[in-house]
Amino acid sequence: MKVTTVIAARPSQVWPHLADLSSHVEWMADADAIRFTSRQRQGVGTSLECDTRVGPLRLTDHMEVTEWEEGRLIGVRHHGLVTGTGRFTIEPLDRGEATRFTWEEELALPWRLASPVLGTIWRRNLSRLKARVESGTTSR
Secondary structure, X not given: OEEEEEEOOOHXXXXXXXXXXXXXXXXXXXXXXXXXXXXXXXXXXXXXXXXXXXXXXXXXXXXXXXXXXXOOEEXXXXXXXXXXXXXXXXXXXXXXXXEXXXXXXXXXXXXXXXXHHXXXXXXHHHHHHHHHHHHOOOOO
């Protein structure tokens, strides 16, 4: 699954919202809480648990950061009940004055028919992120 939005802000304004993994609960409606299971909070090797809620369904998503290119991308591997990979990518548009944000996931989910629902939730999440960045709301 892949969702994309264009944010009217420079990549350098978008990146802090992605790099601060603990702040993702502020713009991801399906993320209730994030707990780090590693000492580090950024970069390859960071591991975390995310309490996830989709309607009445709840689970803890275990993730490890597998890719980290400062100012450009974060990739994760999901393990546990949810398995697969995910990636956030940002790229400059309009001579660096805007940013294309892309969220891609290849997941094996424990629920049937979850993909269409998650696509809707993730598009809404990107709208929330876009609003935060464009309004100047800072990441913690």
